[in-house]
Amino acid sequence: MLGFFKSKSKSITIPDRPCPPTFEQIKEDVEVTDENDIIFRTRSRSDSDSSGEYFDALSELDTSEDEDMEAEQDHVYDQAVELLQMHHRLVSAPHTLETELERLKTVGQEVSEAVDDLRQISRHVSHHSESKEKSPPTTGTSQQKRTKVKH
Structure with a gap:
C-alpha cells in the first residue's frame, strides 16, 4: 500500500549537513532583526560591543509592563x-x-x-x-x- 509513494530510484544521496553559523553571523542576524521579533527581543540594543550580552535572560522578555x-x-x-x-x-x-x-x-x-x-x-x-x-x-x-x- 505504501509502495506507491516510494521512489523508483533506489540511490538517494543526502547533501552534507551545513556548517553551523559563526558567532559573527549570529550577531549580524540578531542586529538586523525587527524590533518586534519576539525571539530576538532584548531590553536594549546597542551597536557597541561594550554591552557584551545580546541575550540577557532576565530582561529578554520583560512582560511586567x-x-x-x-x-x-x-x-x-x-x-x-x-x-x-x-x-x-x-x-x-x-x-x-x-x-x-x-x-x-x-x-x-x-x-x-x-x-x-x-x-x-x-x-x-x-x-x-x-x-x-x-x-x-x-x-x-x-x-x-x-x-x-x-x-
Whole structure:
C-alpha cells in the first residue's frame, strides 16, 4: 500500500549537513532583526560591543509592563503544544491506520460470513415453505394414526 509513494530510484544521496553559523553571523542576524521579533527581543540594543550580552535572560522578555505580550506568549505556547501533538498523531498515523485497516478487514469478513449464513437460512426456509405448500393436506384420521404410533 505504501509502495506507491516510494521512489523508483533506489540511490538517494543526502547533501552534507551545513556548517553551523559563526558567532559573527549570529550577531549580524540578531542586529538586523525587527524590533518586534519576539525571539530576538532584548531590553536594549546597542551597536557597541561594550554591552557584551545580546541575550540577557532576565530582561529578554520583560512582560511586567506589557500584559498583551504575556497573552501572546501563552497563545504562541498553546499553538506550539498543539503543533507537537499534531506531529505526534501524524507520525503514529500509518501504524494506527494499518491497525484499523486490519480490524475493518476482519469485521468485513465476519459480515460477509453472516450474510452468507442468512442467505443459506433464507433458502432453507423458503425451500421448506415451498415443500409444505406442495404436499397434500392431511386428514384427521391419518393425523390420529400418526399420533397413536408415536405414543
